[in-house]
Amino acid sequence: MVEGHVHQNDVGTVFVVTVEDKGVVVDVSDVDVKQLRFRKPDGTAFAKDAAFVTDGTDGKIKYEVEDTTILDQAGTWDLQAFVHWETGDQWGTDLHEKFQVKENLA
Numbered sequence: 001m002v003e004g005h006v007h008q009n010d011v012g013t014v015f016v017v018t019v020e021d022k023g024v025v026v027d028v029s030d031v032d033v034k035q036l037r038f039r040k041p042d043g044t045a046f047a048k049d050a051a052f053v054t055d056g057t058d059g060k061i062k063y064e065v066e067d068t069t070i071l072d073q074a075g076t077w078d079l080q081a082f083v084h085w086e087t088g089d090q091w092g093t094d095l096h097e098k099f100q101v102k103e104n105l106a
Contacts, residue, residue, distance in 0.1 A: 001079070006101045009068040017050075017081040019059040019093055026083075029056030033084035036063040037092065041075030041101075047082065074103040 002015050015036055019026045028034060034050040048070075053060035061081055065071060079097040084090035 001097060002099055006071060006099060008071055008074050008101055008104050010071050011065055011068055013065045013071065014062055015065075015079060015099075016053055016060055016062045017079065017093060017097060019061065019081050019083055025059040027057045028052075028059055028061065028083050030085065031056070031083045032086050033082070033090075034061045035082045036061065037080045037082055038070075039078040039080075040073045041077065042073060050081070071101050074101050076100055 001017065002013060006013055017036060019028050029052070034052075034056075035047045036050045037045060037047045039045040048063045050061040050063045053062050061083075077099050078095050079099060080095050081093040082090070083092075
């Protein structure tokens with residue numbers, strides 16, 4: 001997930017999700033699409049291309065926030081990993097990954 005506190009307009013925050021199926025880590029080393037999908041407190045959603053933390057055999061993918069417009073709302077956010085294989089198989093993780101984005105002082 002994410003370590004530490006997340007604040008509005010942070011850059012460099014790294015989100016890590018482990019892709020699992022019924023509690024078992026899934027080898028995602030051969031996926032052709034890997035994304036982290038975010039839902040903001042206002043309900044709008046967007047996806048960001050993810051990278052492997054290592055080589056994907058551990059099921060871990062990550063996204064590092066690259067600009068101040070990504071984490072633009074304070075409140076509770078949802079996070080989900082999505083993967084797609086060339087075989088056509090595709091699925092997302094549970095939406096239980098929630099995190100808080102805190103306000104900054106003006």
